[in-house]
Amino acid sequence: QKEVEQNSGPLSVPEGAIASLNCTYSDRGSQSFFWYRQYSGKSPELIMFIYSNGDKEDGRFTAQLNKASQYVSLLIRDSQPSDSATYLCAGRGTGGGADGLTFGKGTHLIIQP
Amino acid sequence: KAGVTQTPRYLIKTRGQQVTLSCSPISGHRSVSWYQQTPGQGLQFLFEYFSETQRNKGNFPGRFSGRQFSNSRSEMNVSTLELGDSALYLCASSIGPRGVGQPQHFGDGTRLSIL
Numbered sequence: 001q002k003e004v005e006q007n008s009g010p011l012s013v014p015e016g017a018i019a020s021l022n023c024t025y026s027d028r029g030s031q032s033f034f035w036y037r038q039y040s041g042k043s044p045e046l047i048m049f050i051y052s053n054g055d056k057e058d059g060r061f062t063a064q065l066n067k068a069s070q071y072v073s074l075l076i077r078d079s080q081p082s083d084s085a086t087y088l089c090a091g092r093g094t095g096g097g098a099d100g101l102t103f104g105k106g107t108h109l110i111i112q113p
Numbered sequence: 114k115a116g117v118t119q120t121p122r123y124l125i126k127t128r129g130q131q132v133t134l135s136c137s138p139i140s141g142h143r144s145v146s147w148y149q150q151t152p153g154q155g156l157q158f159l160f161e162y163f164s165e166t167q168r169n170k171g172n173f174p175g176r177f178s179g180r181q182f183s184n185s186r187s188e189m190n191v192s193t194l195e196l197g198d199s200a201l202y203l204c205a206s207s208i209g210p211r212g213v214g215q216p217q218h219f220g221d222g223t224r225l226s227i228l
Contacts, residue, residue: 090156101148
């Protein structure tokens with residue numbers, strides 16, 4: 001059973017600070033990982049994806065992947081109130097069978113003005 | 114560039130009925146995946162289509178089925194609806210079904226309510 005685990009939160013961060021969101025996964029066959037942001041009542045929106053060990057930066061967002069520890073994280077620098085949302089971590093393998101994205105339950109992030 | 118388009122946005126059905134949901138992927142995207150989102154279970158993978166063929170399937174009963182047309186548009190059908198089928202059904206498209214780093218982009222979803 002492939003699992004992706006996230007702390008449900010809420011995670012409360014002051015405006016302007018760094019928000020750190022974490023995710024662990026059980027399937028060592030997972031090759032690529034995705035972070036989605038979902039506002040209440042809306043559909044998930046892709047923030048970043050990563051498939052190599054290390055860091056990947058895009059603007060205020062940095063994704064980190066450690067395959068040995070089966071750990072993925074998302075850092076949001078200079079957090080803004082508009083970043084308040086649920087952040088979903090997802091993993092995907094490249095094998096056969098049921099190989100769609102496996103999602104965590106999401107972390108609810110609150111940026112306090 | 115137009116995003117993923119799902120219709121209808123909202124549906125109300127009664128137990129025992131069937132329903133068909135539609136999804137048009139982003140232009141140039143040939144892979145379409147369907148997901149069910151509920152408060153208790155979160156986002157769960159239903160199935161994925163590429164080149165009119167189902168490539169992957171999640172752990173859902175046979176009442177859930179789908180198909181893809183030659184223009185990459187996809188439909189999902191749920192027969193003999195149950196109360197537990199009430200959920201947000203999301204369609205996501207990507208350029209292809211596999212390969213490292215193939216991101217999926219979601220539509221706005223169809224909210225299905227079963228009375």
